[in-house]
Amino acid sequence: MAHHDDIDDVSGVSTTGHEWDGIKELNNPLPKWWLYVFYASIVWAIGYYVVYPSWPLMTDYTRGVLGYSQRAAALANYQAGVDARAVEGKGLADASLEQIQANPDELAFAMANGKAAFGDNCAPCHGSGATGSVGYPNLQDDDWLWGGSLEAIQETITVGIRSTSEDTRDTQMPAFGRDELLDKTQIRQVADYVRSLSGLEVPADVDLKAGAQVFADNCASCHGENGEGMQELGAPRLNDAIWLYGSDEASVIETVTNARKGVMPTWGGKLDPVTIKSLAIYVHNLGGGQ
Ligand code: HEC
Ligand code: HEC
CATH class of the missing domain: 1.10.760.10 (Cytochrome c-like domain)
Incomplete structure (x- = not known):
């Protein structure tokens, strides 16, 4: 409480009446700008509370009238990207492998798409540069086990090799020693x-x-x-x-x-047809396509 009767001699400002070792506390009002900012933040906080999710509850939280969610916003963003890709990919869905190969725009899209899908799905076995290792064929060279044409590569990727697919590529070399076919x-x-x-x-x-x-x-x-x-x-x-x-x-x-019996999984059910086409184009264009 201000004591109007107690005025500081030097500044002429009233004091609060508190005194420490002869030093008195002046009773200056808060600056106006500070007060307005303070009131404005209270108003803003209430508005925020009403509009946005803000208040933690025991098992949930207040959602606000806008129902905004960063998670939903991020998902929408992601979906927009997927949709944009689907539009670009639509050309690929309808085109044959040869048509894609001959169309620079579609080829560029297929290569980028195929490269990304290769890194995600194939690199663990074939190496990030597709150069393979013992038991996992190099896909850069022009030596092909099952064929290096666009169609052959697409088929290999789709059905796999000695895989769980019904249509899998599957030839079993006999185990000549173990099965005592040869001494x-x-x-x-x-x-x-x-x-x-x-x-x-x-x-x-x-x-x-x-x-x-x-x-x-x-x-x-x-x-x-x-x-x-x-x-x-x-x-x-x-x-x-x-x-x-x-x-x-x-x-x-x-x-x-x-015998060895190398196994490559089937990708038919796991990757969509556009991705498989893109992979076939990408692998074919690594250098050794036939
Ligand atoms: C689990 C390991 C594994 C993964 C993952 C894998 N592959 Fe393979 N892939 C193999 C093996 C092993 C072979 C060789 C099988 C054989 O002996 O015939 C092979 C063979 C191939 C061939 C045939 C090569 C030729 O010379 O005919 C192609 C093409 C191929 N893979 C592409 C892919 C693509 C594209 C992906 C990703 C979608 C992929 N692979 C993922 C293991 C894998
Ligand atoms: C039924 C067909 C079949 C017969 C018969 C067969 N092979 Fe094979 N052979 C294969 C297949 C398929 C592969 C690929 C193996 C894999 O990845 O599982 C292979 C792989 C090999 C490889 C590995 C090549 C490499 O690049 O490392 C050698 C070596 C080989 N065979 C030698 C022979 C010999 C020698 C015989 C006869 C004694 C024989 N094969 C009989 C189908 C056969």
Whole structure:
């Protein structure tokens, strides 16, 4: 409370009457601008409380008359992006792979879309640069297990390889050792014969002629007479320098003894058709498309 009777001699302002060691507290009013800002913030807080979600309750919160939600706003934003992509993607949905390949705009969109989808879904196995690793084929080169045309790649991605899809690409190389179709000597002979097809050096004590016979009898039906491979069966070409499971003698013997049975999941139900098309275009354009 102001004591109007008690005026400070120096400033001429009334004091509150409080005094410490002879120093008196002046009773200056709050500055007007401060008061207005203060009142304005009270009004604003009430308005905010009415309009926006603000007040925490036991299990919920007041939602405000606007019903605004950052989560809903973010989702709407996201949906707008998806819709915009769907409009762009619509061209892709209706076009054939060849048409997309021939249309620069659609091609650019498919490449960007395919690259993103590759990073999300394929890179864990094929590597972020699609260069693969042991057991996971390099998709950059022009060596194809199941075919490198646009359609073949699209089909591989859609149905998978030895996957759970009914339509999966699926050829099982026999486990010649485990299933006792060949003995150890024959396996070593044929393994080194196969290695010799791509110019690898083979140990002097191996009978390559016998190996060639084992190959003709057991392997040529899938891998071709000269080891040129057969894409309808996913049987790799064996007379080139590209090896999925390793080219040293021990690795090839292991392949022939137990077979490998590489598995690639089916993407048909998991990715939409436009994404699969984009992936086929992207993989095809990595360099080795046929
Ligand atoms: C779980 C691991 C895995 C994932 C994930 C995966 N792949 Fe594969 N992929 C494989 C394996 C293993 C093979 C080789 C199978 C074989 O031996 O025939 C393969 C083969 C392929 C082939 C055939 C290559 C050829 O030479 O014919 C293509 C094309 C391919 N993958 C594309 C993709 C794309 C695109 C994706 C992402 C949508 C993908 N893969 C995701 C494991 C995977
Ligand atoms: C029924 C068809 C079939 C027959 C028969 C067959 N293969 Fe295969 N072979 C395949 C398939 C399919 C693959 C791919 C394996 C995988 O990824 O599971 C393969 C893979 C291989 C590989 C691995 C190539 C690499 O790049 O690493 C070698 C080596 C091989 N076969 C050798 C042989 C030999 C030797 C025989 C005969 C003794 C034989 N195969 C018989 C289908 C066959």
